[in-house]
Amino acid sequence: MTDKAQRLDAWFDQRWDLIVVGAGAAGLTAATFAGQRNLRVLLIEASTELGGTLLVAHGQVSAAGTKLQAQKGIVDSPEAHFEEALKISKGTIDADLARLAIFNAGKTFDWLMDNGYEVLPQCPALSSAHEPYSVARYYWSADLGRGMARVLVKTVREQIERGTVTVQLRTRMTRLLQDASGAVVGVETEGEAGDRHTVAGNSVLLASGGYAANPELFERLVGVPLYVRAAYAHCQGAGLELGVEAGGYLRGREKYLSNFGWLLEDDHFPSAIIGRVNTYPNERPPWEIYVNMAGRRFIREDEPSVDVREHVLREQPELRYWVVFDESIFERAPPIVYNWTREAMHDAFGRKFAFIKADTLAELARAMGVDAAAFCSTVEAYNAGVASGHDAFGRVHMPAQIANGPFYAIRQQGGSVTSTVGLAVDAELRVTRRDGSVIPNLYAAGEILGSGQLQGNAFVGGMMAMPALVYGRLLGERLIPA
Ligand SMILES: Cc1cc2nc3c(=O)[nH]c(=O)nc-3n(C[C@H](O)[C@H](O)[C@H](O)COP(=O)(O)OP(=O)(O)OC[C@H]3O[C@@H](n4cnc5c(N)ncnc54)[C@H](O)[C@@H]3O)c2cc1C
Structure with a gap:
């Protein structure tokens, strides 16, 4: 973090256009694009560093209609990608969310590449650890998720330098603040030293990832023990629980699927x-x-x-x-x-x-x-x-x-490194109540939505990290109002 950002006193006394909770794929991308729009963004992150799960993940993403595919003469389209995602998931993927991710993946991937993301020479590739696609639309870098995290940290730093984004590390969201109508008006936070603050914001984006590092919550949500220790340690599921406390609800339990074994x-x-x-x-x-x-x-x-x-x-x-x-x-x-x-x-x-x-x-x-x-x-x-x-x-x-x-x-x-159950949102990533109504000013993106919504009852290659990036971009660029 820059001196400029560190010098910013009393970040909690200000009213932010957008508070982003979690600095992983979704949060960093959202903060970057919102900053580019000159929104005043506060990015709070529980850990000591930026990057989230990408720091431990393989970071393999899928995208159709990319410049790299065109350069290599690969004929592909978002329509074909969407059809394959439906086919692989046997129709269990959330169609609205999949459409939003897949039809915006190519442009998001090109943006990553334009900002220095490097993929292995064999990419785009066909193969995947799970059911393969029939068209080469799969990408990853030599140092896996870290290669992508580096790009996202670079782009968010540019906004920190411009003064549009402020980062507060070692700080956890502990509650969502709501007014009498239920609209979200900010968050309560707790710093590493136990210091508690309330922070006001016009919009709050929950990008705090899943619960795959929380054995108790994992078993409660899917009825299967958390066998594998591979998730980012801060992914404790706080965002899901606090989203529910604010009126949201969870879905996807029935879609739990394990990997074939480690x-x-x-x-x-x-x-x-x-x-x-x-x-x-x-x-x-x-x-x-x-x-x-x-x-x-x-x-x-x-x-x-x-x-x-x-x-x-x-x-x-x-x-x-x-x-x-x-x-x-x-x-x-x-x-x-x-x-x-x-x-x-x-x-x-x-x-x-x-x-x-x-x-x-x-x-x-x-x-x-x-x-x-x-x-x-x-x-x-x-x-x-x-x-x-x-x-x-x-x-x-x-x-x-x-x-x-x-x-x-x-x-x-068998076991899982990601979360299946997630917070319910509408097609504009607004957190919804069970009756379908929207909780005003509250958005969610990334693994907090759960693989059940993003991939259905299947592993659809690259469809965890890519939607996180796409949704972050779309929220920052246009879905979150100025
Ligand atoms: C081993 C492994 C391999 C994977 N491989 C792939 C793959 O090849 N392809 C793919 O598509 N997906 C893969 N995934 C999943 C994918 O990487 C993640 O789903 C995606 O990176 C999640 O991004 P995110 O921004 O939603 O959340 P995260 O990157 O998890 O970021 C959430 C951030 O929120 C912070 N946070 C949590 N709680 C709070 C709080 N209360 N207050 C403030 N901050 C908080 C966390 O510290 C974290 O930095 C893999 C995951 C793992 C673990």
């Missing part, structure tokens, strides 16, 4: 991710079988659709399964953990929590915590399928039986 450090949840098993049959056709906590297979392991794999895992107890194989598969198949050698994997067995080895299948089952009889019959049935060439789940790639000890199992845990 290797975790331990089972003290939320636990850190230590690696990733390659479950993408197009990259590495599977040699192993996947077994749930009941000791049963639950999917053909070469199921081509990421979306199908994710939905089937949603039905499994504790969103958990074991990847099971034997010694000969271990020696012959390509290493299954991304960026790990076979030697590194050998080392992990017996040392790392998720890696189990045993001389017999029954011993392996006991160590996995699954019923030994069920597990042994599962392996037996799979081996019979390998011999006959007909798998009960329809699996096609079956290079070897699981027959020769020692036997191995790697525990995979």
Whole structure:
């Protein structure tokens, strides 16, 4: 932050055109564009730095109709992107919000590039960790989300220099202030030292992210434990709770979907991710079988659709399964953990929590915590399928039986790094009450809206970070009145 901004005394005694809560993708973009319009903006941020979740995220975004696509001769359009988002989410994405994000993504992405955002040479790309798009419209930078955060911090600094934006770090919003009619008139804040202030504003934008770093709230909102520790630590869900206190409501619980699995450090949840098993049959056709906590297979392991794999895992107890194989598969198949050698994997067995080895299948089952009889019959049935060439789940790639000890199992845990449930807004990002009426002067953008609204009951590539940027831009540029 500049001296000029730091010198600004008694920021809490002034009346701001716009108070932005949270300096992540949505908040930084909104502050930048509102500042460019000469609105007087106060940006309050709980942490000690600007950037929010982008500082820890992959920051992969999707946008159609970009200049980069045109340069590379890729034919694409927002209409095509929108249709694919509807298709991937099977119509569960919020159509109004998706339209707003997708039809404004190209211009927002071009703006990022014009301000120094650099993407990898293979971008725009087709591939994604989730269901792929059919057109190359996926972008990310060498240092992932940080590359994007740098651009946003630069653009907001320009407004700080111009005197339109003031940043207050180490400051949390603790309440929304409302007048007798329910209109929002400002916020209450608390500084790191416990200092409390009320700040007046004509409009308030909640851009405080989700709740994926708050295990208690996470479980309360989606009914699933927060297994994974990967979200930005300040994403505690305060914006959602305070938005509800002000009359808003939450939606999206039924759209919870977990990732297809990570290797975790331990089972003290939320636990850190230590690696990733390659479950993408197009990259590495599977040699192993996947077994749930009941000791049963639950999917053909070469199921081509990421979306199908994710939905089937949603039905499994504790969103958990074991990847099971034997010694000969271990020696012959390509290493299954991304960026790990076979030697590194050998080392992990017996040392790392998720890696189990045993001389017999029954011993392996006991160590996995699954019923030994069920597990042994599962392996037996799979081996019979390998011999006959007909798998009960329809699996096609079956290079070897699981027959020769020692036997191995790697525990995979489904989980989420983002928030599904979010604050309800209308198509202009105004926070609404359950009866559909708008809470005057209150807006919300970014992950606070939840993946349930932004992606539906699916992972639609790049549709968390990109909407945050787009909504921030549109709010700052025009949706928030001067
Ligand atoms: C590991 C990981 C990988 C991801 N990968 C991708 C990806 O590849 N593609 C994609 O589209 N999405 C991805 N996401 C999600 C995406 O990055 C986020 O949804 C998006 O960056 C959120 O932006 P935001 O501005 O809404 O919120 P945030 O960036 O979370 O910003 C919210 C800010 O508000 C602050 N804050 C919170 N509470 C308060 C308060 N009470 N008062 C003041 N400030 C407060 C926080 O400190 C934070 O800085 C990923 C997320 C994670 C964790």
